[in-house]
Amino acid sequence: MNAIAEKIPATVAGYKTFELGGFTFLRDEYFVTITWPVKDRRQSHTMSADAFLRALMRDVAWGFFYGVVNFDHVFGTRNLYGKVEFFGGRLNEHYHNNGLSYVEVFDTPRAMKLIKEILADWCNEGFDPFAAPLETGDAAFGEKHGNNLKAIDRFRVATRRMPGLDGDSPLRGDDNGYAINRAFADVAQDKPVIKAEPGFEGELHAFNLFAYLSRSDVTWNPSVTSVCKNSLFCPTTEEYILPIIHGNDRVEWFLQFSDEIMWNITDKETGRPRARVLMKAGDVAAMPADIAHQGFSKKRSMLLVWENGNPGIVKMHESGEIPPYPVTF
Amino acid sequence: MTEFVTRFGSLKDFDKGHIEIINDNPKYYVFSNVFEVANGAKPYEKVAVAKNLEYVIEAIRAEGTSGWMAASHDEFCIVMDGQVDIEFVKLDNPDAVAPASKEGTVAVQGEPKGKRMGSIRLGHGHQALLPKGAAYRFSSAGTSVMVQQSILGDLTVQKWGEICYS
The missing domain is CATH 2.60.120.10 (Jelly Rolls)
Structure with missing residues (x-):
């Protein structure tokens, strides 16, 4: 049974949803949900929105950095220097050994363009993904309210x-x-x-x-x-x-x-x-x-x-x- | 409002961290402390505390006046404790002292030949460029600690077994 809808809504709580290859990215008031294809269904994974955006900010600022940027124990990116691999469950032995991991490689400019769009849409006014929680508070959460383009346009x-x-x-x-x-x-x-x-x-x-x-x-x-x-x-x-x-x-x-x-x-x-x-x-x-x-x-x-x-x-x-x-x- | 206290280490007051092994070898982390290393070093001994292929970070106990040194590439030093003065001389013939094929810090034999460039006084946390083509020497009235960014060279001392957790 496929528990994940084939079509994701265009927006949730005012936030746009995004697709990159086989991956979908959706955020709501508190969480980000990522899905990818496995066997005859889609696997889902949920992260706190602030944690996801802080990780995404580093991928943007560092150009996918050296090696692997694990957003958590399931989802992440691996820099192939010119191309970038997005993975779900690949570096988690339980997902991978049970056939629930998924890897897709993208040209870096295409992937970077998309994650910048996600960051621009999903960061609310007052939320700085580079700041410590005591500095930026809980502005990451709730229905979409404004943006913080100044904070996310910093570069390394x-x-x-x-x-x-x-x-x-x-x-x-x-x-x-x-x-x-x-x-x-x-x-x-x-x-x-x-x-x-x-x-x-x-x-x-x-x-x-x-x-x-x-x-x-920062x-x-x-x-x-x-x-x-x-x-x-x-x-x-x-x-x-x-x-x-x-x-x-x-x-x-x-x-x-x-x-x-x-x-x-x-x-x-x-x-x-x-x-x-x-x-x-x-x-x-x-x-x-x-x-x-x-x-x-x-x-x-x-x-x-x-x-x-x-x-x-x-x-x-x-x-x-x-x-x-x-x-x- | 919280009043924060920033804790830096010093030669006389440092608190070394530790490794908690779950399933690993502590040697893989090559864990040392620059103040502890400087405590056990001779003045201006360049003890490697980090090595990444040919590149090194050296911990240096600055005490009295060093010999003159140079390199075929830029180097940098950061004072971690105390105060260090650096004198610079623009070498007339830098290739004769540190040819391009030679990496890492080299000792200058005798007095360096060239024009005096000036001096820099570094305090805690200050970083200086040790530019390619210049000879330099350090001096410290007391005992200070520096780290130097360079390349593995003839003057680099490697004694990992003495300074690292194992």
């Missing part, structure tokens, strides 16, 4: 070398709309002292990274602050729960700059729990290439996410040329 800051250099990304300050976040009011705003000899004024450069981070207006959104070839320092500020379970396609490293984050680690392919990692200020840890991770930050914290942007690294892992662990000792 692209830095070529280091913020503040001539022609590079800007530093943050009150003058360009970056106020100090309420949780970092105690972070010093002093600046390095640069004494350049005549002729070298543009070549010596430094800034207060912690002050820069204290003025981040959570769980890494942005590059230094580039050494393919080595990218991508610090970010974290509060509440990482809205996705990030499945690595390469080794990623974390250096906790301030406060603490608890990480739940699961197997990337099955979702089985593997470990929990508590990181406090000064701690460094690798996230291996065969795991998925989700962080919990009880107070807004500063985290350095360190990425290797080498485009060949995914194939190196997939072929077994390099192990999923960065160091053997």
Whole structure:
């Protein structure tokens, strides 16, 4: 018996419904329901609307990021770099082993266009999917009311070398709309002292990274602050729960700059729990290439996410040329 | 209204986290702490605390004055505790000191030949560019802690078994 209607309504509670290939996306006052074809029927899956929109926001902002963006333990996307895979149940061994998983690959521009439309229609006025719950409240819920295009049009800051250099990304300050976040009011705003000899004024450069981070207006959104070839320092500020379970396609490293984050680690392919990692200020840890991770930050914290942007690294892992662990000792 | 307190670590006051294993090997997480590493390091020893193929993050105990160093690529440092001064010299012949084929930090033999570029004083949380083509040296009146973004080189010290949970 097919419990899911063949035709979904055009709108529910004022929200548009959407289709992408075999997937349907419907939201109501509280929830998002996703369906996909399996065997002779359709499988459905339900998420809280705010959690879905926070995850979708990261897919938009990060261009589907590195590897897998699990919205939860069932639905997500996998970046194939030029194409993107949407999946239901594929990385959940119970769905997959029972024939209830579904995977469909789309050209990235087509998928990106659709998820931007979903985000634009489903984010109500006052709901910022980049903000912590204490900042944005419960505006995600209820019948459709307005929108928040300003919040969702933010993009990942692209830095070529280091913020503040001539022609590079800007530093943050009150003058360009970056106020100090309420949780970092105690972070010093002093600046390095640069004494350049005549002729070298543009070549010596430094800034207060912690002050820069204290003025981040988003959570769980890494942005590059230094580039050494393919080595990218991508610090970010974290509060509440990482809205996705990030499945690595390469080794990623974390250096906790301030406060603490608890990480739940699961197997990337099955979702089985593997470990929990508590990181406090000064701690460094690798996230291996065969795991998925989700962080919990009880107070807004500063985290350095360190990425290797080498485009060949995914194939190196997939072929077994390099192990999923960065160091053997 | 809640008054938040941001907790940074320091050489004298850090609290290391932990790993709770469910079904895994703790070594896979290569878990260390930069302040603990700096506590056990020699001045300006460049101890790798993270490695991603050829790239590294090194923890450095800054104490007194370092030797002159350079690299064939940009590097960056961030002061995690204390205060560090950096002097810079624009190398007359950077390829002779750090050829393009050589990655990672190299030691400059003797005094660097070139024009003095100036200096930067870094405090807590400050980040500096260590630009390609320049020699640099650090100094710290007290004991400070930095991390440096670079590439695995001759000066990188790897002692994972000593610094990581296992």
